[in-house]
Amino acid sequence: MTQRTLHLGLNVLSDGMHPAAWQAPEADPLGFVKPQQWNHLAKVAERGTLDAIFLADIPGVSLQGSAPLAGPPLSLDPIVLLSTLASQTTHLGLVATVSTAFEEPYNVARRIASLDHLSGGRAAWNVVTTADSTVAANFSAQPHLPREERYAKAEEFVDVVRALWDSWDDGAVIGDKATGHFTRPGSVRKILHRGRHYSVDGPLNVPRSPQGHPVIVQAGGSPAGLELAARNADMVFAALGTLEDALDFTKDLRRRTEAHGRPADAVRVLPGLSFVLGGTEAEAKERNDALNALAGDRRRHWLASQIGVDAEELAWDRPLPDWLLTTTQLSPASQGAREIVLKLARRDRLTVRQILDRILTWHRLFIGTPEQLADTIGEWFEAGAVDGFNLMPDVEPSGIETFVDHVVPILRRRGQFRREYKGTTLRDHLGLERPAHRFPDRASEVA
Numbered sequence: 001m002t003q004r005t006l007h008l009g010l011n012v013l014s015d016g017m018h019p020a021a022w023q024a025p026e027a028d029p030l031g032f033v034k035p036q037q038w039n040h041l042a043k044v045a046e047r048g049t050l051d052a053i054f055l056a057d058i059p060g061v062s063l064q065g066s067a068p069l070a071g072p073p074l075s076l077d078p079i080v081l082l083s084t085l086a087s088q089t090t091h092l093g094l095v096a097t098v099s100t101a102f103e104e105p106y107n108v109a110r111r112i113a114s115l116d117h118l119s120g121g122r123a124a125w126n127v128v129t130t131a132d133s134t135v136a137a138n139f140s141a142q143p144h145l146p147r148e149e150r151y152a153k154a155e156e157f158v159d160v161v162r163a164l165w166d167s168w169d170d171g172a173v174i175g176d177k178a179t180g181h182f183t184r185p186g187s188v189r190k191i192l193h194r195g196r197h198y199s200v201d202g203p204l205n206v207p208r209s210p211q212g213h214p215v216i217v218q219a220g221g222s223p224a225g226l227e228l229a230a231r232n233a234d235m236v237f238a239a240l241g242t243l244e245d246a247l248d249f250t251k252d253l254r255r256r257t258e259a260h261g262r263p264a265d266a267v268r269v270l271p272g273l274s275f276v277l278g279g280t281e282a283e284a285k286e287r288n289d290a291l292n293a294l295a296g297d298r299r300r301h302w303l304a305s306q307i308g309v310d311a312e313e314l315a316w317d318r319p320l321p322d323w324l325l326t327t328t329q330l331s332p333a334s335q336g337a338r339e340i341v342l343k344l345a346r347r348d349r350l351t352v353r354q355i356l357d358r359i360l361t362w363h364r365l366f367i368g369t370p371e372q373l374a375d376t377i378g379e380w381f382e383a384g385a386v387d388g389f390n391l392m393p394d395v396e397p398s399g400i401e402t403f404v405d406h407v408v409p410i411l412r413r414r415g416q417f418r419r420e421y422k423g424t425t426l427r428d429h430l431g432l433e434r435p436a437h438r439f440p441d442r443a444s445e446v447a
Contacts, residue, residue, distance in 0.1 A: 247383065309324060
């Protein structure tokens with residue numbers, strides 16, 4: 001039996017995960033649009049034999065009147081950026097976030113398959129449904145669908161994309177110059193999808209890609225999101241605050257996955273892990289305190305936006321309002337993120353300041369030494385709570401450099417992480433099989 005080893009990805013938001021990352025002494029405030037910084041990040045991640053680099057996306061900017069922006073936005077299109085990084089790397093997986101709310105299945109299927117071909121089988125699509133009104137206003141100001149409807153639409157969207165990826169057989173292209181047959185007869189088919197939200201004939205104009213299907217990732221923790229993941233995903237990017245939460249989450253996901261007729265462990269669970277590292281605990285805490293001081297009240301406003309309340313309702317050194325702790329009313333904010341915060345606040349009766357000392361961008365926050373970080377990563381992994389983590393350093397590129405130089409060697413010595421890549425595709429890294437070709441229903445041959 002092959003020894004189980006960690007899966008580690010790098011999740012990059014502009015200059016780092018801390019809201020004051022761009023203000024750190026070593027940071028370049030314009031690094032988020034400079035190819036040199038992105039190329040460097042990808043090469044460091046590959047030097048550390050990480051599974052993938054993961055790019056979020058919010059196609060919009062929230063403005064508060066004429067007030068200056070609090071930090072760099074997520075500016076660069078993930079697929080354009082990852083196409084550039086594909087040329088700078090040879091093994092690193094490339095995960096692009098694309099929303100089902102403001103796209104069309106054909107375009108997404110084509111772009112992700114194109115990235116898979118151009119990278120030699122390293123592409124992944126992170127499926128999100130988007131609940132940001134700022135974003136909606138950039139797409140003909142269409143109102144957001146109710147949560148259940150958004151996920152129903154996403155399910156159909158993914159079905160269409162997967163059918164399009166299968167609209168070409170493996171080995172369809174024969175390029176027979178003598179007969180003039182470019183493809184084998186009957187090897188390229190229409191999908192003729194007719195659904196509630198989409199009508200797509202197909203076939204895709206891109207042959208079946210090196211991975212068969214690029215890896216599908218789902219980010220979110222709501223029940224609807226978990227169902228989407230259990231049915232379709234190869235990896236879940238979750239937000240889990242404690243080991244107990246992680247054990248419960250993974251058990252629930254495994255149960256749901258099996259209920260959809262898939263192996264219980266078919267989905268890799270990689271929660272986000274934010275961290276601030278120092279040579280000693282005191283150094284790490286001092287670094288975190290300095291960043292918090294630079295961010296100031298922006299942290300409180302960020303928390304308010306994440307849980308869907310007005311910032312004036314949150315006082316630094318008081319618990320969350322009682323009405324919020326007891327409410328069952330849904331919020332326009334991310335349901336998964338909101339529940340993480342509320343569960344933590346209810347359980348330990350934390351003040352706003354204490355909440356923000358435990359989470360960073362609603363993911364678990366670790367502050368300490370490389371040895372201690374390796375310990376906690378190993379603890380969750382050995383307990384079977386996770387398959388690995390999406391790493392979210394406080395400041396880039398220094399954060400991932402420190403992790404690769406000081407944490408990865410510890411994990412390797414303990415036999416918990418690879419010393420070299422064993423394959424070339426993202427599916428190879430994740431230990432996932434290449435999907436067998438599925439003939440679309442009502443297929444018809446293309447002449």
